[in-house]
Amino acid sequence: MDAKVDTAGDGEDRRETRIQAINREIILEAALEVFSVNGFRGSTVDQIAARAAMSKPNLLYYFRRKQDIYRAVLERTLADWLAPLEAMDASGDPVEELRRYITEKLRMSAEKPAASRLFANEILAGAPVVRPFLETRLKALVTEKAAIIRDWVSEGRLAPVDPYHLIFAIWATTQHYADFDVQIRAILGSQVDRPGFRDQTAQAVLSIVLGGVRPRG
Amino acid sequence: MDAKVDTAGDGEDRRETRIQAINREIILEAALEVFSVNGFRGSTVDQIAARAAMSKPNLLYYFRRKQDIYRAVLERTLADWLAPLEAMDASGDPVEELRRYITEKLRMSAEKPAASRLFANEILAGAPVVRPFLETRLKALVTEKAAIIRDWVSEGRLAPVDPYHLIFAIWATTQHYADFDVQIRAILGSQVDRPGFRDQTAQAVLSIVLGGVRPRG
């Protein structure tokens, strides 16, 4: 929400240096790992500094406050978060579009679980930071895509389904694999790390969710 | 994990007094609200004491450490958590059993969202406390119920589905309404508080998840 952008009218803030780019990246990466486990309140600047292999004062040289780091890492995460839903295309085949969306969300859960957990923690905490985002951009996007799904249903290209709840179901089932990874591992054991597991998961999720909306004879 | 139960063989620990019963209950209720928002690390004893309308030393008279409160509230939550799945009956009608299970989970999400969030926070944090529980009782229970579902599938009474992923999908979709309540409210607005919303949600979730497993043709 701040830091780094030239806010003052006069040409303050010199351009970002090489070292700044490197270190900010290192910090944000470390912060993601830390915040995604214990949330904002449960994480400490020292933990982030340690993970970034950097002294605390040095870290605070790049981000003045704990809040600034948190906002920065959340912000960059949110962009990725929206992308797959934004890509849902009204002119495509309904089942194919949903398949793509679910597959993409599952891929993100598998490849960037920390991002999903960061977001989950923020929501659980009452969304103190992203609330405005949820009520504007996300709400608008979901409303738009829900309308598309509603049209598909009324055209008989999908079984009758509440579009909002369908979107929630997709979020829930896909993010579950990132957010509740520990629980899934406790139940399935090392099987989770076998090469075929991701495909197997995709197969199952697609079959359950799409099976429920695929138009019936 | 401790406190209150008479562990020693000799008759230590007098019976719980009336005031103890009342205050422990008040504390656990307050602790649930606090821990469910910010997790163990992000919550403070002062917050819990304030919510319990009790001085901190008084609170610590009943639970010696923050950890003890946390374990106690988690433990009582876990019992409720298992019940609905335990009730799944191999001799019942598959679709009807799943419907009951989903409905029951949705009811818990709506009526005890804090319990669901407490659990979500614990898992996100890496399940430091409930890991043993997950790896023993939960794993055993899920394995048992998965076998039942597998049988239903092989008898042709359910469409072919991976039983584990089906259970995960049910957990995900039902708990989502508690854990991500803030997000859902941001998108749906006051609609969430309308009397019919719960039924509408149940209708949608059942249709999506059961639609995907109901035997075809």
Next chain:
DNA sequence: AGAATTCTTGACTAAATGGTCAAATTGGAG
């Protein structure tokens, strides 16, 4: 090279936090 700027850190501070303790108050059994 030499000056200016950027980067890094040890030492520190104030506030928050988990937990203790002795003394005062209250509740309950006889």
Next chain:
DNA sequence: CTCCAATTTGACCATTTAGTCAAGAATTCT
């Protein structure tokens, strides 16, 4: 009512934590 155990609390302590600061080290620019 009386006495003993249970309950309550103000004051306090040690540690953790967010954030500061001045001074030293490294980088960049000319």
